[in-house]
Amino acid sequence: MRYSAFRIAIEALKGHKGWKPVWRKPEPKPDYDIIIIGGGGHGLATAHYLASKFNQKRIAVLEKGWIGGGNVGRNTTIIRSNYLLHGNEGFYEFSLKLWEGLEQDVNYNAMVSQRGVLNLYHSDPQRDAYARRGNAMILNGADAKLLDSAAVRKMYPFLNFDDARFPIQGGLLQPRGGTVRHDAVAWGYAHAADKNGVDIIENCEVTGFKIEQGRCIGVETTRGYIGATKVGVAVAGNSSRVMAMAGMQLPLESHVLQAFVSEGLKPLIDGVITYGAGHFYVSQSDKGGLVFGGDIDGYNSYAQRGNLPVIEDVCEGGMSLMPNIGKARILRMWGGIVDMSMDGSPIIDKTHIEGLYFNGGWCYGGFKATPASGYAFAHLITTDMPHKTAQAYRMDRFARGLMIDEKGQGAQPNLH
Amino acid sequence: MSLIDINNPLNFTFDGKAHSGFEGDTLASALLRSGVRIVGRSFKYHRPRGIMGAGAEEPNALVEIHEGNVCEPNRRATTIKLFEGLTAKSQNHMGSVNFDFLAINDILHPFLAAGFYYKTFMWPKAFWEKLYEPIIRCAAGLGKLALTPDPDSYDKGFLHCEFLIIGAGPSGLLTALNLGRAGKQVILVDEDFHMGGRILSENYEINSDGGIKWVTEALNELENLPTVRLLLRTTIYGVFDHGIYGGLETRTDKIGAPGPRQILWKINAKHAVLAAGATERPIAFANNDRPGVMLASAVRSYKNRFGIDLKNTALLTNNDNGMLTEANHIIDIRNGHHITDVNGRKGVTSVTLNTGEKLKADYVAISGGWNPNVHLTCHKRARPIWNDTLSCFVPDGNTLSSDMSVIGAAKGTFSTHGAFRDANKVSEKLGCKTIPLPKTEDRPIDVKAFWHVKGTKRAWVDFQNDVTAKDIILAHQEGFSSVEHVKRYTTLGMATDQGKTSNVVGLAVLAEATNQTIPQTGTTIFRPPYTPVPIGAFAGSHRGQHFKQIRLTPSHKYASENNATFVETGYWKRAQWFSRAGEQGWRDSVDREVIMTRKSVGICDVTTLGKIDVQGRDAGKFLNKVYVNTFSTLKVGKCRYGLMLREDGIAMDDGTTARLSDTHFVMTTTTAKAGPVFKHLEFARQCLYPNMDVHLISTTDQWAQFSIAGPNARKLLQKIVDPDFDISNEAFPYMACGELTVCGGTRARLFRLSFSGELAYEISVPARYGDALIREMMSQGEEFDAIMYGTEALGVMRIEKGHAAGNELNGTTTATALGLGGFVSKKKDCIGKVLSRREGLISDDSMTMVGFLPVKQGDKLTNGAHFISKGETAKALNDQGYMSSVAWSPTLETYIGLGFLKNGKNRKDEVLSAVDFVRHNHVDVKVVSPHFVDPKGERLRV
Amino acid sequence: MIINHPLLGPRDSSEFSYLGDAALLNRPSAKSETATDDFYRYQYLRDNPPGEHRELWYHEHGDRSWLVITRNMTTHAITKVELARDVKRAMIEASKS
Amino acid sequence: MSNLEPTLPLEGFTGDWPDFSLVENFLGELVSLAVAQDEEIAFNKAFKKTFGKTPPKPSEIIAVKGGYAMWSSIGQYFILLDEPNIEADRELASKFGNSAYTTLQSDGWTSLDLKSKKPYDILERFIPLDLRAAQIGFAARTMAHHIAVVIIKFSETEFRLMTPRSSAKSFLDGLTHTIENVIA
Structure with missing residues (x-):
């Protein structure tokens, strides 16, 4: 079913009786060419691109709960490609370009809104680091502007310019960055994949891999055994748990990342602002809620809930940057479980088991990567070769000393 | 007996109009008493909205209080304690609250069904951001936030107790009495400004007397028990790991009151007793959102507690509890009656029944049964379970951890007697004697599950967000059948009331649509906060200049007196440079500091190391x-x-x-x-x-430490160091250190180190002498024109000398890259040695630190530029490295730079383009040794 | 979270900072032939189990002791808190015998 | 004698509010004493000889000859000496011989004494620990307003707060802000 304003008008007059499910609810078939484990953003995107761009058939996505219930539905909706290192920047810029055409591609309005992502700096070294980063972005075909404090004040006059512990000196702006209605990304990819024949199977938890002679030939699930020629895993947050079923130990820790939404407020913030002197970033949703977050809680966790120290830390950052938000109230807070990798960058690679592919380690930045992650993973699964923008995301980079460490923090995930 | 003090009238304004109420009123009760019916507009359709509840569950009556920079949006009128001079405004309308232009949305509602925006606004591509979204954003949000800093103060505190009792209704009060009399450390909290819970709002007797009398006596006793602490107007908004309870106490809503407006308490409790009561729920039927449609319990609150008779009321109930409400018409669902429509666009005028009968009414009181307030049990990871008899979710004893007990209505015990009985039971379980049960009502609730009157018109489930039963059914039709999908697709339960009145009704409507039971359909899980908490309260006093601590160096005072400009270095404030009269800008000052140091002697506070x-x-x-x-x-x-x-x-x-x-x-x-x-x-x-x-x-703070650099450094020091100590080049060569005394016996340490490349020392004294020592050295140094230099000059000199600093030790560089590979001892293992030999870190192509000079004399170098080989296009593939440190060298009179270059050690004299797009500065640079000044290190050894 | 320090009793977790899996106590020998691989595994690979996890915390804003804490990663329940120094000493003793 | 004038980090702050007084006191000297590995017996002997007591237990501060001794971390004690003596670390080192290592710490800390009939009204809004339940002689290191603090309970009405010298001003700002908020 194709969506349009015209269609809405027709349905409105018919009492909305004609709308069909956005995706089907098929029973699992005995086997598939390709199984994607994980009905989150990345898994659904992978299925969509496999079917639409790589001409693959007989594809299933297996989801243990309801689709979009993981991090694609629990993030702060930001998209951007403002990375420092080439191993990352090319990939995220590819992702941003895919975002720019997403809605027409999947026929679903995910409200991709390029309202600008601004990272503030508060010292000379920070400014210089942003200059290096902005230049790296431009070298990779992205857009970047280095603003001084006056230019920032013009954009956001209510920020704390006059009584700040760490005065704002300027910012690195990526005008093409922005936000996307996160749930709609999962639904949109599901809708498009489903239309191309992909079976999206909810409430189907994978309980084991069937591996024979070094080759993965299927998966055990709560809905029975399902055979497959190739199996791709895209379950970030639970990667260690799932890959342990294939006997693998990963360079990952699971951590909880909290996010917050305020009560609805009349428009205040147009784009995305990231504080450079505290753990705080914020945007405002189309419904009016301030959507904000900060640092991860800092200890390994599989609980989708966080604790007070980080909530306080985030709000302190918020108040010190935007002293007018004191009376905005936090309406909801939640925690998402993220795969924190050992260098802060993701992994998209084959495994030592033939036919088993892995996609994970997205840290707190998986949402913006969704389209490129799906595309690159589909490319890898189809061709057995990494996509040109994802060549650095290899599993063996740690053993070889080829880390992609944006923050320079080393092998301690909670510092990335 | 109401709790209103009619001898104490209070004036307030609503939408600019003067009204008055009484001490003991909430803003909502005062508005009702004044006959105000429309208090706001709904989010999506901008329908007129009146007061619906009497507490934290209120979805409709959201107002802005105060104006200007103290304006506070989205406050529930039902939880604002009225005070003299309060100004309040309705919100979310264009025009006035009575004539809202955006009410056009209500007429267009067929086109605005759940999720309509996901299906349109996609063509032409550019229109989403240029046209559609700006219109949507314009209409977004509820109240307005001030654009100026919040002037109010927020405090934090830490409490510790054996027992935290949450809710001071009948069960909470009795438990507190039992535990308090036994001498237990108890904290009793209640979100209301009067303790007593439902007792205040009902009119049943306790011990053959008015309920309020019993409450008053209980409170009198509790206030005098030494181990009991009462916290009024305090909401436990969240439960965190290991028995940490977040409490928000509101001290005042007044402007300019002394002290904090709110206090955020972190309460460590060994055991919590949840006595948080229950929330009545509405029933979905056509136009049930009209102003005047209220919860039956709220109608009773306004009557009994606030002394307001809401005349001409029709009661719709499916249970006995609702029957307590005085009404002109009783429509009992259990007898097969229900309401099919509510008439009156701006306030109820009549209701239509399923019998076709039309009854005149100004108010409709609804009781659809009660939902125990299980929220905090969910914060502790317990999953509520469905109780068919009570027709509600109750806490599950099996999944709730043993450090929380639930009693009273929060557990599904809906009679007052039952609440008291629960209190005594839990007190005994917690090892305390109990007092005899007060005598009171013990009515069964006798509820018949009933959720939704089916029909063609819209029946509201989520009042604030305008989610109707039809929306939920449409979501299901489109495949959004998981509760979580329904919530996300329709925005059910996402409003500021967090679904307190809508979640269970919504679940029931979904269950009907899917032909499943409610437990088969799902549960509703609540996450913190229980009610919204201001960001300012979480931040406390950590804002503005107090965001983070400030660390001051021992010479701070002296530096301030000498025109220092300070720079943030982590938490430290360090002198960046010292300006002197006649200097045109910072560069003049820094150049002078470098030149004077290299020429004679300069002093820098390095205590921060x-x-x-x-x-x-x-x-x-x-x-x-x-x-x-x-x-x-x-x-x-x-x-x-x-x-x-x-x-x-x-x-x-x-x-x-x-x-x-x-x-x-x-x-x-x-x-x-x-x-x-x-x-x-x-x-x-x-x-x-x-x-x-x-x-x-x-010992960072213990020792005040100064670097003294320059050809006259020793001469100056010889005037400071006591004569017993020989610091000549022979006795105290480069890299010597020792303990000695200065200035007539003050204990000190001296290190002969150089970061600048000059003859240099670092001297340290106990910090108590830091201020005195810098003054003494500057005074003794006058004959050498000794100067103080700041971090900028320090930086220039270290770049001139080619020392790597923070910009180079950026967490991605190896010893080899820094040109320090030779330091790595081959004879021993050390942390990091094995992994530093991985191929990716030692390949020929890996980055090495080198120096850069502009090819064209006078060209400016910029930090963060990337290097591209001459003749190659500037793109990622051709990137050869980046500039990490840049300075104007007054010594060499040129810009100089340090940076990392692929295979740098083999590329000396190569010319590269340094491209800096973000600063629009592209220059040709030559690769040189990073040691610009005194590469052989002769000056520091003299 | 509250960490029940073996010497100081219950303290708020905000006084502590977290490092990671207690396997970090087990630094490999640089002399082994497989040292490079051993160190790679030691430094980068983690079990990251959804249940019980032994992990290192540092009482940074307290007595500066390193602790080995046994904590369930799903429920956050802490079942054991030991001084890392004692744990490591016991490991050294055990490796001698 | 030195011709350098010592300064206190807060220049000798004193503050008086109804019911509360806060005074930056002259600390005397503070020396940390670290017990050498496997030298506990000799250390305890020297401690007894020097201070007339056995060393304090975790979370404890005890009065000893010349001042107080406080447990600061495993195998480490803080000795607070009443009299100024900038050689205190060296003198203690000689008394303890090989059994301990000493470090002068007096200048690293700022010391504020809080006196009040109702000190908990302030402290419950400042210090995260349960000081009501703490014994007299309780001493612990924790955080207040994100700044390190050693809190000592001398009696039900007398507390000492020690905080690092460089951030003492911020610490004092936080504490006086709290006091003013409580009084309001």
Whole structure:
């Protein structure tokens, strides 16, 4: 079913009786060419691109709960490609370009809104680091502007310019960055994949891999055994748990990342602002809620809930940057479980088991990567070769000393 | 007997109109008493909205209070304690609340069904951001937030108790009495400004007297029990791991009141008793959102507690509890009656029944049964379970951890007698004697599940967000059948009331649509906060200048007196430069400081460098483990430069370490890494080498330390150091250190180190003498034109000398890349050594630090530029490295730079383009040695 | 979270900072032939189990002790808190015998 | 004698509010004493000889000859000496011989004494620990307003707060802000 304003008008007059499910609810078939484990953003995107761009058939996505219930539905909706290192920047810029055409591609309005992502700096070294980063972005075909404090004040006059512990000196702006209605990304990819024949199977938890002679030939699930020629895993947050079923130990820790939404407020913030002197970033949703977050809680966790120290830390950052938000109230807070990798960058690679592919380690930045992650993973699964923008995301980079460490923090995930 | 003090009238305004109420009123009760019906507009359709509830569950009556920079949006009128002079405004309308232009949305509602926006606004592509979204955003949100800083103050506090009792209704009060009399440490909290809970709002007797009398006596006794603490107007908004309860106390809503507006309490409780009561729920039927449609319990609250008779009321109930409401018409669902429509666009005028009968009414009181307030049990990970008899979710004793008990209505015990009985039971379980049960009503609730009157018109489930039963059914039709999908697709339960009145009804409507039971359909899980909490309260006093601590150096006062400009270096404020009369800008000052230092002598406060005392028989052996080079062989009275790696082989920090005795080393770290290095050393000491005799303590704040650099450094020091000590070049050569006295006996340490490349020392005295020492040195230095220099000049001189600093030790560089590969001892293992030899870190193509000069004299270099080989296009594939430090060298009269270049050590004299797009500065640069000044190091040894 | 420090009693977790899996106590020998691989595994690979996890915390804003805490990663329940120094000493003793 | 004038980090702050007084006291000297590995017996002997007591237990501060001794971390004690003596670390080192290592710490800390009949009204809004339940002689290191603090309970009405010298001003700002908020 194709969506349009015209269609809405027709349905409105018919009492909305004609709308069909956005995706089907098929029973699992005995086997598939390709199984994607994980009905989150990345898994659904992978299925969509496999079917639409790589001409693959007989594809299933297996989801243990309801689709979009993981991090694609629990993030702060930001998209951007403002990375420092080439191993990352090319990939995220590819992702941003895919975002720019997403809605027409999947026929679903995910409200991709390029309202600008601004990272503030508060010292000379920070400014210089942003200059290096902005230049790296431009070298990779992205857009970047280095603003001084006056230019920032013009954009956001209510920020704390006059009584700040760490005065704002300027910012690195990526005008093409922005936000996307996160749930709609999962639904949109599901809708498009489903239309191309992909079976999206909810409430189907994978309980084991069937591996024979070094080759993965299927998966055990709560809905029975399902055979497959190739199996791709895209379950970030639970990667260690799932890959342990294939006997693998990963360079990952699971951590909880909290996010917050305020009560609805009349428009205040147009784009995305990231504080450079505290753990705080914020945007405002189309419904009016301030959507904000900060640092991860800092200890390994599989609980989708966080604790007070980080909530306080985030709000302190918020108040010190935007002293007018004191009376905005936090309406909801939640925690998402993220795969924190050992260098802060993701992994998209084959495994030592033939036919088993892995996609994970997205840290707190998986949402913006969704389209490129799906595309690159589909490319890898189809061709057995990494996509040109994802060549650095290899599993063996740690053993070889080829880390992609944006923050320079080393092998301690909670510092990335 | 109401709780209103009619002798104490209070004036307030609503939408600019003057009204009055009484002490004891909420804004909502005062508005009702004044006959105000429309108090706001709904989110999506901008329908008129009246007051629906009497407490935290209120979805409709959201107002802005105060104006200007103290304006507070989205306050529930039902929870604002009325005070003299309150100004309140309705919100979310264009025009007035009575004539809202955006009510056009209500007429267009067929086109605005759930999720309509996901299906349109996609063509033409550019229109979403240019046209559609701006219109949507314009209409978004509810109240307005001030654009100026919040002037109010927020405080925080920490409480500890054995028992935290949440809710001071009948069960909470009785439990507090039992535990308090037994001498237990008890904290009793209630979100209301009067304790008593439902007793205040009902009119049943307790011990043959008015319920309020019993409450008053109970409170009198509790206030006098020494181990009991009462916290009024305090909401437990969240439960966190290991018995930490978040409480928000509102002290005042008045402007300009002294002290904090709110206090955020962190309460550590060994056990919590949840006595949070229950929330009545509405029933979905056509136009049930009209102003005048209220919860039956709220109608009783307004009557009994606030003394307001809402005349001409029709009651719709499915249970006995609702029957307590005085009404002109009773429509009992259990007898097969229900309402099919509500008439009156701006307020109820009549209701239509399923019998076709039309009844005149100004108010409709609905009781659809009660939902126990199980929220905080969910915060503790318990999943509520469905109770068919009570027709509600109740806490599940099996999944709730043993440090929380639930009693009273929160548990599904809906009679007052039952609440008292629960209280006594839990008190006994907690090891206390109990008082005899007060005599009171014990009515069964006798509820018949009933959720939704089916029909063609819209029936509201979520009043604030305008989610109707039809929306939920449409969501299901489109495949959004998981509760979580329904919530996300329709926005059910996402409003500021967090679904307190809508979640269970919505679930029931979904269950009907899917032909399943409610438990088959799902549960509703609640996450913190229980009610919304201001960001300001979480931040407390940590804002503005108090966001983070400020650390001051011992010479801070002296520097302030001498025109220093300060710079934030972590938490430290350091002097960046010292301006003098006639200097046109910072560059003049910095150039002068560099030139004067290189010419004569300059002094810089380097106290901020981390200092760590490393003592013990195994101290040398220990340092061998953490530094790449060897320290066990360092002679007493000598210093050595040390480089430390992380275990992954990347440079972590550097500094010098001096040996004061066989068992005593003094390590210095960079300013930024003082904390992390100390932690790293403690890790090595306790977790890797726990049998070594080595002891660590930070002495950063203990010693005031100054660097004295320049050809006259020794001459100046000889005037400071007491004459017993020989600091001539022979007696005290480069890299010497020692303990001595200065200025007539003051204990000091002297290190002969140089970061600038000049003859230089670092001298330290106990910090109590820091201020005096800098004054003394500057005064003694007058004859040499001694100057103080700041961090900028320090930076210039270290770049001139080619020393790597924070910009170079950026967490991705190896010893080799920094040109320090030679320091790595081949004879011993150290942390990071093995992994530093991985192929990716030692390949020919890996980055090396080199120096850069502009090809064209006078060209400006910029930090953060990338290097592209001449003739190649500027794109990622051709990137050769980046500039990490840049300075104008007054010594060489040119810009100089340090940076990292692929295979840098083999590219000397190559010319590259340094491209800086973001600063629009592209220049040609030549690769040179990073040591610009005195490469042989002769000056520092004189 | 509250950490029940073996010497100091219950303290708020905000006084502590977290490092990671307690396997970090087990630094490999640089002399082994497989040292490079051993160190790679030691430094980068983690079990990261959804249940009980032994992990290192540092009482940074307290007594500066390193602790080995046994904590359930799904419920956050802490079942054991030990001084890392004692744990490591016991490991050294055990490796001798 | 030195011709350098010592200064206190807060220049000798004193503050008086109804019911509360806060005074930056002259600390005397503070020396840390670290017990050498496997030298506990000799250390305890020297401690007894020097201070007339056995060393304090975790979370404890005890009165000893010349001042107080406080447990500061495993195998480490803080000795607070009443009299100024900038050689105190060296003198103690000689008394303890090989059994301990000493470090002068007096200048690293700022010391504020809080006196009040109702000190908990302030402290419950400042210090995260349960000081009501703490014994007299309780001493612990924790955080207040994100700044390190050693809190000592001398009696039900007398507390000492020690905080690092460089951030003492911020610490004092936080504490006086709290006092003013409580009084309001």
